[in-house]
Amino acid sequence: MTNDKGDLLPGTLEMLILLTLRREPLHGYAIAREIQQNSGELLKVEEGSLYPALQRMLIEGWITAKWGTSARNRRVRTYSLTAAGRKQLSREKERVGRVIDGLTRVMRLGEA
């Protein structure tokens, strides 16, 4: 599992999940797939990180879970965003934005 497969920057996974859930409630596999597709296959979500992250966000109260039926007619747990989750999302976006901003500046400096 090396980095060319598109591992995430630490701390960005939760933001990505929140972003994905902002549009619609989804189940675990769907969240992973959405992130992967929306990033043009550049980002890849580890299942080993996804489920613990979901559990943590449940405990924090940013998301809620509900058992429902998937498109394939399977019983799945669907996660949706809460009000607290939306607030957290804006905080996270700002934070990640700053990180990326910083990274970009440093990288530009390195190229120059």
Next chain:
Amino acid sequence: MKRLLRYLRAKQFARELAEEMQAHIDDMAADLIARGLPADQARAEAQRHFGNQTRLAERCRERWAFLSLEEIGQDLRYGLRLLRRSPVFTIVAAASLALGIAANTVIFSAVNHVVLHSLPYPNAGRLYSVRGRSAVRDDEPMQVSAADFYDWRTQSRAFESLSAYASWPMNLTNVDEPARLDTELVSANLFATLGAQARLGRIFLPSEDREDSPPVVVISDHLWRALGASPSIVGRELTLNGSPATVVGVMPAAFAFPSPKTDAWVPLALSAANRANRDGRWLRVIGRLRPGVSRKDAAAEFDVISRRLGAAYPKTNRGWSVSLLPLQEEIVGNTRAILLTLQGCTLMLLLIACANVANLLLARAASRTREIGVRAALGAGRARIVRQMIVESALLAAIGGGVGLTLAAQGIVFARRFGAALIPRASEIHLSIGVALFTAGITMATALVFGVIPALHASRFDLRTQIASGARGTPRNVEHKRGILVAVEVALCCVLLVGAALLGESLARLLSTAPGLRTDHVLTLRITLAHAQYPTTSAQNAFFQQLLDRVQSLPAVVSAAEISDTPLAGNNPTFEFAIDGVTRGPSDPPIQAGLRAISAGYLQTAGIPLLHGRGFSTHDASSSMPVAIVNQTMAHRYWPGADPVGHRLRFKDEQRWITVAGVAADTKHMGLKADEGPVVYIPYAQKTQDWLAWTTLFVRTSGEPMQMGPAIRGAIRGLDPNQPVSEVETLDDVLASSTLLPRFTTAVICGVSALALLIAIIGIYGLLAYAVARRTPEIGVRLTVGAAPAEVCWLLIRDAMRRVAAGIACGLLASWWLAKLLGSLLFGVRPHDPATFAAVSGLLIVAAAAAVLGPARRAMRIDPMAALRAE
């Protein structure tokens, strides 16, 4: 509560998670199939991609709670199973902890209730002992004269009340068995100063402190019980020293001032002449500070008062000041140093026990790396593994703590029963909540100390190398850590041994000190005559002469004599003397000497050698020329280089000259630790002090002295049926009780040190035994390539002995620093006695050598071929 709910829902949680993950895998497989992979391959790929489901589940569960009840339950069960599987380890570890914890709890209970707890009086922090101190004499603070006390009382603003008391034993006679009571003469406000109330009746009224008021008495709870525990005791008359006194109150059982043995309190009720007396310093004074007044303020005020009194009464008060000491410190006294020393020792023992258990756990963790590796591979998180090991240690600590607490409860019962003779406030000692918390604290700290080190170590490894390298792959740094632990054990052990050796040597010197008189086959009995009945020296002497004659004629009595204070028991009434031809300036220290009124045959009966001159005879009667015998210290100090026989001395406040007739050898009258100082013996018949109405009957017997008790009591009853007798003891017992405290302290510290040594030896043995087991293949290789077994053996021993040497070096340094603290408990030994330090180092080296011998021999016997094949 939430956690409990989660625990109850744990099964549901696991099921849901499993279902969710399965759905995930199925979805992924379906996608793969959609991309054209064959169904079985797709499923396998999805499964592979998803990874370790168990591990993932574990990580999800960890998100829910750091410690879920379910997991703790698992950890506990697993821990118990492991402890059961290695009973020797469990017993050694738990037992050393239990002993350490028990010793600490008992000692801490004592420290807590004797030293830390305030006295059982309201606002006890404001109670002070107020004592006179002379600039001329460099000795201990002294008691106070009545006139000074009453002046203090009227002049002091810092104290809201000042009270005086003095020990004044009395004879109680209108009861079935006449008894000598430990009575205190007290100013009427003593109880109020302390803040104590009577449990029956009342305390004294201010008016009862006057000479002409009807005599009253307040009695202790134990005297009340001895008198039948009747609630109607208030109002009853007791005959004290031949005169009636009315019981006005009974104090509660907890009231023990100045000592738990005090039977009764009687008002001072001094005459006007006695109130004005500034010479006799015989009262002890306590005071209660006004709220908000500090000790410094009070001391400053008393400086002013003392100077004023010194200017007004230069003859008696010049150079006298006042020393204030918290009452608690005065009562606890030297016991504080002893208890704190014991506490220090037991704490070190506990540390050694902890280090040893950590050592054992470290070795075990090292040998369990493979097991842990497997558990990690099966999906246990690092936190989970660390926690598991901490739970295991905590379990061990809980067992140790539980057993220790049980032992401690027994120990405290023991301490209360036998401590009464040794330490003040012993009856107050009990296992309290504070002590239970302290024990819990020790236990928890223990669990943390020895749980965390091995746990952190065991969890910090790389999975793959662990499993691949197998059980032998224990990193060397485990041994390094264990080496440090062993060095710490040795160092602590060294400190304890130095302390034990110094105290042991002190005790040996104390016990081998010659008391200066023959203590075997002697019975001593204390008799105090009622002053009302025997008001003069001649009446008192007549009684004692008759008694001596009667006792002398008893069978099995070799000889009988009397002395005003029992030898070795610590009472030494001192008087000021003047010596013919010696002039003293106002700034010279006064000539002070202990006074002993003795019968003619005393020196001979006691076996005290007469160095010059003659002893007393029956011809030295009240009408003949006054004579005295001085002890050697007195002779050397005041007649240096001359023979005092024939010289004259007198009591400073009398005009009558006394001729020195002889010089006697010094004795250890005050107990073995102290010299008796200058002493003047006078014939009992010639004493001018009519108030000195007591004596100690000193009977040398041919058989067991205690058996003579009834016959001698019979002789006394035959003379006066109302005469009580007290303190019937053999002189050997008096001697033994004077050394009881040092013997007890030394025994405890030696026991603690022996335990510590044993634990340290186990530690050293364990270190080397483990090293040999681990390095067996290496040793095999060395032997194969031609190393001599002795060389290999030396290699191992050198390793272990290096730790021991480091430990000893640190231990000696620490001891050098700590030994000073023992100063007040030592006798005849310097704290930095080089011989003691050398002996302890030697003992530790020998013990360590004995410990390494077994494993080293095993290493020498290793068969190289077998060792290599095992590889």
